[in-house]
Amino acid sequence: MSRRSAWINRRDRRGIWFVVPFLVGFVLFMVVPLGYAIYTSLYTSKLIGGTVFSGASNYTQTLQSSDFWNGVIRVVIYAAIQIPVMLAIAFFFACVFDLGVAKFGRTFRTIFFIPFAVPAVVGAVMWSFLLEPQFGPVVHLANAFGFSNTNFFSSSLLLPSIIVIVIWEWTGYNMVILYTALKSVPRDVVEAAILDDTPLWKIILRIKLPMVRPAIVMLVFLNLIGALQLFTEPQILEYFQQGAVSVNYTPAYFIYQTAIAADETNLAAAMAVILAVVIVLISAVSLVFRFGRSRRRRGEFA
Amino acid sequence: MSVSVLPPASAPDTVEPVRESRRERRRRERLEEQDSNIPVELYGLRRGTVPFLTSLAFLFAIFTLVPIAWIIINSTKNQANIFETFGFWFARPFSLFHNFSLLFQNVDGYGTYIQWFGNTALYAVLGGGGAAALAAFAGYGFARFSFRGSRVLFYMIIAALLVPITALTVPLYLTYAKAHLINSLWGMVLPSMISPVGIYLMRVYVDISVPRDLIDAARIDGAGELRIFFRVALPLMVPGVITVLLLSIVAVWNNYFLPLLIFNINSRYPLTVGLGLWSLRAQNSGNAQLFPMLVTGGLVTILPLIALFLLLQRYWRGGILLGSIAN
Numbered sequence: 001m002s003r004r005s006a007w008i009n010r011r012d013r014r015g016i017w018f019v020v021p022f023l024v025g026f027v028l029f030m031v032v033p034l035g036y037a038i039y040t041s042l043y044t045s046k047l048i049g050g051t052v053f054s055g056a057s058n059y060t061q062t063l064q065s066s067d068f069w070n071g072v073i074r075v076v077i078y079a080a081i082q083i084p085v086m087l088a089i090a091f092f093f094a095c096v097f098d099l100g101v102a103k104f105g106r107t108f109r110t111i112f113f114i115p116f117a118v119p120a121v122v123g124a125v126m127w128s129f130l131l132e133p134q135f136g137p138v139v140h141l142a143n144a145f146g147f148s149n150t151n152f153f154s155s156s157l158l159l160p161s162i163i164v165i166v167i168w169e170w171t172g173y174n175m176v177i178l179y180t181a182l183k184s185v186p187r188d189v190v191e192a193a194i195l196d197d198t199p200l201w202k203i204i205l206r207i208k209l210p211m212v213r214p215a216i217v218m219l220v221f222l223n224l225i226g227a228l229q230l231f232t233e234p235q236i237l238e239y240f241q242q243g244a245v246s247v248n249y250t251p252a253y254f255i256y257q258t259a260i261a262a263d264e265t266n267l268a269a270a271m272a273v274i275l276a277v278v279i280v281l282i283s284a285v286s287l288v289f290r291f292g293r294s295r296r297r298r299g300e301f302a
Numbered sequence: 303m304s305v306s307v308l309p310p311a312s313a314p315d316t317v318e319p320v321r322e323s324r325r326e327r328r329r330r331e332r333l334e335e336q337d338s339n340i341p342v343e344l345y346g347l348r349r350g351t352v353p354f355l356t357s358l359a360f361l362f363a364i365f366t367l368v369p370i371a372w373i374i375i376n377s378t379k380n381q382a383n384i385f386e387t388f389g390f391w392f393a394r395p396f397s398l399f400h401n402f403s404l405l406f407q408n409v410d411g412y413g414t415y416i417q418w419f420g421n422t423a424l425y426a427v428l429g430g431g432g433a434a435a436l437a438a439f440a441g442y443g444f445a446r447f448s449f450r451g452s453r454v455l456f457y458m459i460i461a462a463l464l465v466p467i468t469a470l471t472v473p474l475y476l477t478y479a480k481a482h483l484i485n486s487l488w489g490m491v492l493p494s495m496i497s498p499v500g501i502y503l504m505r506v507y508v509d510i511s512v513p514r515d516l517i518d519a520a521r522i523d524g525a526g527e528l529r530i531f532f533r534v535a536l537p538l539m540v541p542g543v544i545t546v547l548l549l550s551i552v553a554v555w556n557n558y559f560l561p562l563l564i565f566n567i568n569s570r571y572p573l574t575v576g577l578g579l580w581s582l583r584a585q586n587s588g589n590a591q592l593f594p595m596l597v598t599g600g601l602v603t604i605l606p607l608i609a610l611f612l613l614l615q616r617y618w619r620g621g622i623l624l625g626s627i628a629n
Binding site: 014016017019023025026029030032034036037040089096101103104105108111112113114115117120121123127130134135140168171172187190191200203222225228232235236239256268269272273275276279280283 | 332340342344345346347351352355356358359360362363365366367368369370372373376384385386388389390436437439440442443444446447448449450452455459462463464465466467468469470471472473474475476477492493495496498501521527531552555556558559562563573574575577578581582585596597600603604607608610611612615
């Protein structure tokens with residue numbers, strides 16, 4: 001027994017060499033930058049006197065900055081609308097294609113997935129042309145339906161426009177993942193429900209939905225991390241209509257403006273660290289929620 | 303959760319001894335899919351439900367295709383017609399070839415599209431290829447060896463997904479500025495190789511597709527670990543590696559934030575940064591050629607990836623994507 005486990009131990013130790021190449025890169029390009037961000041965030045560079053240690057002053061400045069928190073609140077609102085709407089559409093079509101209750105499911109699945117292959121920059125450029133206030137075809141359409149002077153880049157319609165763009169970009173990807181998850185729901189469960197004359201909507205909501213809930217929770221989680229870092233779409237829209245997007249529109253955009261345009265890199269580093277903490281906190285809360293739920297569910301079945 | 307990550311349908315890809323032609327495989331896949339579906343009549347649906355749901359899917363397909371159709375149509379127009387004619391129909395003169403030729407020129411010193419295309423392809427191949435290779439090694443290491451600290455390391459890597467790109471990229475940019483790595487190829491490629499999602503996917507895939515017994519048998523035969531990896535494990539991991547490769551290439555191809563920060567001369571730009579810059583210049587500079595260039599450039603940017611996805615459908619349909627979220 002002991003000889004065998006010694007053999008296994010020696011063998012297992014060798015396994016680390018498979019992981020080392022990645023680990024080196026991981027440390028260099030993820031751990032070190034993060035550490036460096038925390039380090040620089042503790043300094044302030046002044047016009048006179050160079051870079052001096054300033055402790056938590058960049059953090060207090062960020063925490064007290066209503067500009068920063070306005071951006072955070074905006075992306076939270078954005079996430080609270082965009083993610084449920086997108087997942088509802090994705091789940092609906094995933095179910096429809098999984099049950100085979102629409103024709104040409106295979107073709108539709110391929111079409112829906114296409115935007116995943118389109119870079120966010122190009123997606124935002126295309127939609128900017130379509131929504132452009134003076135010449136955009138969608139604006140002409142809105143006018144034809146009686147909504148005259150619709151401006152999709154105005155402060156009230158900017159966020160909805162971004163939501164539409166992101167839904168366009170990501171629904172297909174989420175749909176494909178949910179479709180695959182639904183495929184693993186055992187067929188006999190559904191067959192039994194059919195024999196009991198269960199209506200279709202009940203099969204979807206009472207059988208399919210609970211069984212793919214882990215997948216849905218994970219998608220909420222991944223989309224949330226992405227949504228809180230919203231950057232590309234607002235930046236391209238700003239290129240198309242200068243002044244439409246404020247410098248603090250989203251936290252990521254504000255950090256970029258602070259680091260590059262304003263050249264206040266120390267402050268930007270502190271903002272980036274705070275954004276990271278906010279994202280970790282929100283994710284942790286959603287994870288606790290997830291585990292709490294699944295424990296309760298396990299209890300039900302026990 | 304112990305939801306199975308891969309549907310068994312993708313297993314035959316790796317085990318099946320008889321090679322089937324592409325057409326035969328497509329046929330088999332379609333039949334299997336039909337077979338696994340419950341006949342629609344059994345749901346006891348009201349008449350008209352299927353046409354209704356099909357038309358809903360059709361509407362969403364239109365929503366999906368509208369921007370693509372727009373960019374295809376407008377790549378054939380000159381600047382005036384892009385703005386003045388109906389967006390969803392063609393107009394004279396037919397300017398596609400002229401627009402396309404502009405992609406080979408450095409108009410007003412704002413950069414040459416074809417150069418950006420080459421840069422993007424280079425970054426994507428090196429970065430995506432490197433990411434897939436590192437993920438294959440590390441995924442195998444994590445799945446088939448339990449060395450000290452392997453679990454902690456693995457969870458640390460997964461936790462890195464939570465760190466926002468901005469929190470990594472801004473300090474990377476600051477370090478590059480100090481180390482004179484601004485505008486360097488490796489400054490772009492090396493960080494692109496680090497893909498925590500890739501590690502996760504490969505680990506899950508190895509767990510399913512490479513039997514422990516097979517590795518132990520090879521060990522008893524006296525094969526070295528590296529030899530076992532390349533001769534025994536890797537052939538079984540190919541579908542997983544291709545999926546990770548596909549996802550990594552797309553990630554680099556679409557990456558915007560990192561290159562936006564670390565490149566400041568336009569001969570180094572990838573497509574995303576170059577096109578973003580053009581959309582700003584087109585508004586400001588008053589050069590009538592920039593809008594058609596932006597539209598045609600956008601079209602040429604998305605075509606290779608759409609083609610790649612259509613060709614490699616079974617790799618994103620096979621369910622390996624699900625590995626990124628199940629468990």
